[in-house]
Amino acid sequence: MENPPGERTGSEDPPPERTGPWVAPGSAAAPRGLPSAPPPFPGPPPPQGPATGPWPPPYHQGWVPQPGWPPPRPRRSGARNVLFSTAVALTVAGAALAASVVVLVSTPREDPPTGGADLALYYDRNLTGVPEPASVDLVDHPLYSAPMPTGATCELPDLDVDSDASWLEFAEVTGECLDTLWAPVLNGLGLFPEAPEVGVSGSAPGSVPIDPDAYVLGYYEPDPLRITVVLPSVRTVDAGVPPQDRELIWFALMAHEYGHHIQNAAGMFELTHASVGEDSDQEMLRRSELQAECLAGAGMRAITGDEDALRVVNTYLNGGGDLDSHGSAANRSHWFEQGWSQETVDGCNTYDAESSRVS
Structure with missing residues (x-):
């Protein structure tokens, strides 16, 4: 029967919406002065001294153009007012684009600088095409060439199995x-x-059936990205665990689930579980689970360095019956020891292993 993906068993708020009309910064034109020449006759000369009152100051409130005189030329409002008028008629993005176009058209083009590298020589037309989707090879993956982790220091807190808060902290x-x-x-x-x-x-x-005689101790989910420990199950299994070995055993559980996280980061988890359906072969699922167990062995060695931890985990966590989803007890112990003893992740390549080693 099939397990939920990654399950372990054992015996910036969005930005606020802009409201109100958009006003282009600096769009209000600065007032221009009137010509210094006096108005045509008739009328008194313009007042002397600084102007007071509303701008622009009128020369004579009662003066009107004489019949037959040409009408005064309209005032020019300035380039920024033209841009503002354009912005009112367009969207924000359109207004910004229009302003850029005006600047580009009205600015004299300078001669290009001489010398320097010709960037056209470095232009690759292939970059304009759509990239091919990345492919993941479960058997020949770059992850396998990576070294196993080493040299980590981790102070595990004491675990009170009856306390939910203690489990969460651990x-x-x-x-x-x-x-x-x-x-x-x-x-x-x-x-x-x-x-x-x-x-x-x-x-x-x-929602997904599991091995009927197994406890779901924990599970990994890629979306949401989460590792969850199932408290009723771990408490049941913990009843048969020596108290002095408790933290080692449950660290191994977390290390197994984190092994699925490594698979997910490398693009292997989704590819494996996409092929696991109701009618699919359970062997692919076992390869994934046994690889996570192998990665857990690597993590256990890096953290503890104590070979007795290897014996404890394989006795109390990997011992017991065989599981269709996670493999036989013998193979679970084998792959945990593989992770413990190998120098590169290639030692955990369960996808290239013979079927007898993932049964």
């Missing part, structure tokens, strides 16, 4: 530790994934 600290541990490996491949959120839940996802 999961969050472990998640941050795994972020720090795997970042250099992923960054070296040019991958800079967002860190997954970590949480706890009182129930497992019920």
Whole structure:
């Protein structure tokens, strides 16, 4: 039966909308002075001294042009008023474009500078085409050439299995530790994934059937990006775990789910689970789950460096029965040890393994 993707089992608010009319900055034209010449006869000469009152000051309130005189020429409002008039008739984007065009047309073109590199020599016409979609090869992936993580320090908090808050704290600290541990490996491949959120839940996802005799201990979701620990299940399994080994075992659970996050960052998780449907072969799902178990072994060695942790995890977490979705107990232990002992991620290439090793 099929598991929810990535499940682990065991025995800037949007910007405010602009309101009101848009006014182009600096669109109001500065007042221009009137000609200094006196008005035509008749009428008294213009007043002397600084102008007072409304602008422009009239020369004579009662003066009117004489019959037969040509009408006065209309005042020029200035280039910025022309732009403002254009802006009123257009949208904001159109107004900005119009202003740019006016500037380009009215500005004299300068002679191009001489010397320097000819950029046309570096222009590649192929760049104008639509790029081909990236392809992901599950068997021959660049991830496999990366070194296993090393040298991380992580202080795991004590875990009170009866406290929801303690479980949440443990999961969050472990998640941050795994972020720090795997970042250099992923960054070296040019991958800079967002860190997954970590949480706890009182129930497992019920929309997808799972192995009937298995507990869903935790699961990974690529959207929303999240690792969740299922509290009722881990508490049930924890009843058979030695108290002194509790933190190691549940760190291994988190490391397994984080292994799915690494697969997701490398484009492998979606490709695998897209092929897993109701009628699909469970082998592809087992390859994904066993690879996550292998990556968990690598994380466990980098954090603890204690070979006794390898024995503890394979005894209490990977021991027990076989699972259609996660493989046999023997293969789960094998791949966890592979991750622990290998120097590169190629040691976790379950997609290139024989079927007997992913059964």
